[in-house]
Amino acid sequence: MLFMVIETFRNQDGKAVYRRLRDKGRMVPEGVTFVSSWVSADLGRCFQVMECDDVALLQRWVTAWSDLVAFEIVPVTAGKDTAAALAGEL
Template structure:
């Protein structure tokens, strides 16, 4: 399952990137980083993450939530969403999501 993770930096972006440079993403096994975009003012990061188990995403969040607040939205790629809306295909949701 894909998730749009909206991170709002509680601390200054320099603090967030210093931790990233020191410790990396700190992803648990089974959680994959896909891509990200940062707002021009460097206060918000939009990330796509992928995992069959939502609990892994929550585990990762606990490693960052002292300096970043999180909003998590389960998402589908637009082509898959169109098929779902038109009833053309069943998109299965893995257990634990």
């Protein structure tokens, strides 16, 4: 399953987030796969796509970063898959 992870850097401190990323890596547990990410121009938020089948693993990852980041996690589906699922009803 895919998840859009919206991270808001606490205190607008993107440098602290990138410092930890440099020193410790993403710290994702086995079973969670990083797909891609984008960072807002003001360095205040990051948008990541993560993949995993066990939401508890995402929760473990969130815990490792919660001192620096506030998270919003949204399950998502590729637009083409949604179009295919709705094709019979359109």
